[in-house]
Amino acid sequence: MAEHGGTPADEEEQVWSWGAGTDGQLGTDKLQDEHLPQLLSLISLPSISMLACGGAHVIALTSGGKVFTWGRGSSGQLGHGDILSTSLPKPVSFFDDCVIIQAAAGWSHSGFVSDSGCLFTCGNGTFGQLGHGDNMSLSTPTKVSYFLDKSVKMVACGMRHSLVLFTGNQVCGFGSGKRGQLGFSSDSTKSVNLPCLVPGLKDVEVVRISANGDHSAAISADGQLFSWGRGFCGSPDVQTPQCLPSSLSFRVVALGWNHALLLTVDGEVFKLGNTLNKQHEKQKLHTDSSEAPFVKVPYFDGVKVLKISAGAEHSAAVTENGEVKTWGWGEHGQLGLGNTSDQTNPQLVSLGSTYLQTKEIEVYCGSGFTYVVRRKQELNSSPTSS
Structure with missing residues (x-):
């Protein structure tokens, strides 16, 4: 199930999803699109170490190496031994001993x-x-x-x-x-x-x-x-x-259907390919014709970007101050802004209440949907001596 709002203070992890959901890929137990972030109650899915989002299915790995999948299963992509879809995370029993x-x-x-x-x-x-x-x-x-x-x-x-x-x-x-x-x-x-x-x-x-x-x-x-x-x-x-x-040094590349996002070691975001950001399309990073036409994504100036992800035709990023921003195609609500409008530039996604101390935020894009995993900072239980 899902709701929009805060979580109890003692929860260690928050998982949000939004966008295309008619195949159950949002994990909300509903077969519908969501235009705003939905807070998931994944009691059966503790401590997510990573997600992988595909055309309309999701793979989750836990810190213990277990595997859960959900969403469209019509080709057997969920690994459950059948071709059924599921709207809630289901363990892949094949990996019980792996x-x-x-x-x-x-x-x-x-x-x-x-x-x-x-x-x-x-x-x-x-x-x-x-x-x-x-x-x-x-x-x-x-x-x-x-x-x-x-x-x-x-x-x-x-x-x-x-x-x-x-x-x-x-x-x-x-x-x-x-x-x-x-x-x-x-x-x-x-x-x-x-x-x-x-x-x-x-x-x-x-x-x-x-x-x-x-x-x-x-x-x-x-x-x-x-x-x-x-x-x-x-x-x-x-x-x-x-x-x-390029004179740039990249550490992450995220591919969409018509574009590529690139994250440099210095926390800057660049793009290649066709995007909705037409007004900046001719603004090349370099004048040297021997270098590739990387274009810097605007509106991150002065703020380091830590994570990037790309869907079919939308993009997402996490900044050093814990903000999640999205842009691109919005037909299914995959930007999480409460509508189905396209956005040419990064827009802030509201995730309700935030942790005072956030350990880590991850963002993952499927073809027309988005997930965010936010972990609570572990506090030192022993008092610090002065």
Whole structure:
């Protein structure tokens, strides 16, 4: 169930959701869109360590490595052994004897990484995006045999493809490669159902990967951005990873369907691609034509941004002073502003009562919905001596 307002002071965690909800992806036990943040009562879901939001489903990992899923399950993406949807978090019993440390949600498929470095996938496999050597869909998480003798670090799921970062900072791709998003195909119609190395990253120390829509991206240890797949700003599709030259040092990339958000090590937010922010579209960061056309997102001047996330066509960020801001497409209420209007610039989301001391705030965007997890600062119970 959900409500809009504050929580008891002794609760350690707050979880909010809003936006598209007709498949149960908001976890409110209602099949409807919500234009304002809904405070969830997730008594059965303690201590969330991370969320992954897909087309219309959500994966939650707890600090103990347990897995819960909810939302649309019509392709088996929830991992419950069926093709049913659920509007409340439900434990994935398959992982009862396994600790999952990272997960990703695509349009209708899911990936899970265990503490032992194994990769499991389930959901829609029509394009080979599950990596099992066929195009079958699966409703139960299944171990990807290619990685049995390798240690997987991270999985990322796009619309119809998957990326995996594993031992030696190598990257594999599988699924649809129609727009070049696999990073190794010169055949624009090719799909691959077994993991294949992305050769263009062989000599790059990759530390983070991202996928959404028909886009793929990676961040290197020295803060460089590599991008491939569907072209941004009407540019041609890119078949192999290209380093986008910049004097900036990036630490996070979040991909939407038509745009990319980038967070620098200094807490500044930049964007690539088509956004609603037309008035700033020609305001390039650099005049040097040899550098990529990164555009700084306005209205964060003087405030460091700590977290970013991108949905299909909306964006969200968390600032150092604990504010959550959203902008972009708002048709389903995914901006959390109480309406369905689009916003060209970041707008403050009201989350009701706030903790006096907040330990951490995370934001996660699905295709047309948004989640915020806010944790209470742990206080030292012993008095401080003067």
